Amino acid sequence: MEHRIITISREFGSGGRTIGRELAARLGIPCYDAELLEQIAQASGYAREFVAEQGEYALGGSWFGQAFTGRTCQDDLWAVQNRVVRELAQKGPCVIVGRCADYILREEPGCLRVFIHADMESRARRIVEKYGERSDSPEKRLRDRDKRRAAYYQFYTDIKWGEARNYHITLNSGALGLERCVDILAGLC
Amino acid sequence: MEHRIITISREFGSGGRTIGRELAARLGIPCYDAELLEQIAQASGYAREFVAEQGEYALGGSWFGQAFTGRTCQDDLWAVQNRVVRELAQKGPCVIVGRCADYILREEPGCLRVFIHADMESRARRIVEKYGERSDSPEKRLRDRDKRRAAYYQFYTDIKWGEARNYHITLNSGALGLERCVDILAGLC
Numbered sequence: 001m002e003h004r005i006i007t008i009s010r011e012f013g014s015g016g017r018t019i020g021r022e023l024a025a026r027l028g029i030p031c032y033d034a035e036l037l038e039q040i041a042q043a044s045g046y047a048r049e050f051v052a053e054q055g056e057y058a059l060g061g062s063w064f065g066q067a068f069t070g071r072t073c074q075d076d077l078w079a080v081q082n083r084v085v086r087e088l089a090q091k092g093p094c095v096i097v098g099r100c101a102d103y104i105l106r107e108e109p110g111c112l113r114v115f116i117h118a119d120m121e122s123r124a125r126r127i128v129e130k131y132g133e134r135s136d137s138p139e140k141r142l143r144d145r146d147k148r149r150a151a152y153y154q155f156y157t158d159i160k161w162g163e164a165r166n167y168h169i170t171l172n173s174g175a176l177g178l179e180r181c182v183d184i185l186a187g188l189c
Numbered sequence: 190m191e192h193r194i195i196t197i198s199r200e201f202g203s204g205g206r207t208i209g210r211e212l213a214a215r216l217g218i219p220c221y222d223a224e225l226l227e228q229i230a231q232a233s234g235y236a237r238e239f240v241a242e243q244g245e246y247a248l249g250g251s252w253f254g255q256a257f258t259g260r261t262c263q264d265d266l267w268a269v270q271n272r273v274v275r276e277l278a279q280k281g282p283c284v285i286v287g288r289c290a291d292y293i294l295r296e297e298p299g300c301l302r303v304f305i306h307a308d309m310e311s312r313a314r315r316i317v318e319k320y321g322e323r324s325d326s327p328e329k330r331l332r333d334r335d336k337r338r339a340a341y342y343q344f345y346t347d348i349k350w351g352e353a354r355n356y357h358i359t360l361n362s363g364a365l366g367l368e369r370c371v372d373i374l375a376g377l378c
Contacts, residue, residue: 162354164353167361168360168364169360170358171357172354180377183376188365
């Protein structure tokens with residue numbers, strides 16, 4: 001395999017996670033997504049749900065903790081996330097979805113950095129199918145998620161989230177279709 | 190062919206033009222690049238070299254002309270460029286390199302929007318091979334071109350140049366190689 005590690009950054013609702021799982025299944029390698037959350041939760045002592053939310057979307061954190069240590073719980077999580085992602089990458093070929101793995105493994109040779117995005121319409125359709133209707137419109141939920149994820153990424157990496165130059169390949173899954181995205185990526189591995 | 194028109198936006202020195210030509214040759218369709226310059230020059234009455242420089246890199250233009258008409262020569266060129274790109278797209282399947290064609294044809298169904306970029310090192314090597322050494326370092330020349338092209342694009346389109354979301358696919362030609370970029374794109378056409 002030419003690329004040992006494939007990191008998939010994705011817009012919420014773009015199907016990046018599904019692409020990651022199908023790609024991993026096709027290549028016969030593990031895909032770390034939910035498992036990654038689990039490991040970070042175990043290593044950090046925080047609950048899984050807290051890690052899911054705080055480890056990609058939240059900034060700021062507890063003022064109380066910060067006042068004493070100068071670090072927020074997000075900073076602690078970031079450190080654990082860094083360590084867990086590096087350890088997984090050392091174990092062998094794999095797909096890693098989210099968690100700024102593209103940045104954490106930026107010096108790793110043989111790492112293919114992928115970004116998956118899609119137009120608002122197909123993402124809105126997808127999240128309604130997947131997570132159901134809520135009181136907020138799907139577009140509002142997506143805009144909110146995008147904003148938080150971009151802010152989190154920029155804060156910890158000093159890089160603008162979703163800029164083509166940071167990735168080896170970026171794909172619009174709405175226009176190209178999930179299956180074709182998997183085909184293209186499998187062809188690079 | 191699924192995509193009638195392929196627009197290739199590219200960083201200077203990334204080989205985007207070569208990818209466009211090879212892709213067009215493989216698909217047996219025309220590639221508009223130098224020809225496009227020629228047509229814009231003819232339609233606008235400006236010299237070819239002036240069009241090459243002003244039609245993608247320059248902002249501002251003559252204060253004298255602007256004071257009388259409120260328009261710069263770049264604004265005139267932009268209008269001609271718009272018309273010529275649309276006319277070419279109407280003629281039949283083709284590859285169009287640069288000239289903000291991705292933006293001009295954004296409503297066109299069957300248009301595949303591509304962005305090609307590469308790391309500074311491979312671009313520097315490429316422009317020295319292609320255009321030779323100059324008194325400025327290749328890195329300085331590249332940074333200058335990037336800055337101008339981004340400013341031009343943003344001014345006329347209100348969109349940030351090189352943002353993944355504006356394209357169906359973006360490829361790092363330095364990491365993936367030109368030939369492989371052509372293969373991937375041909376697979377989408």
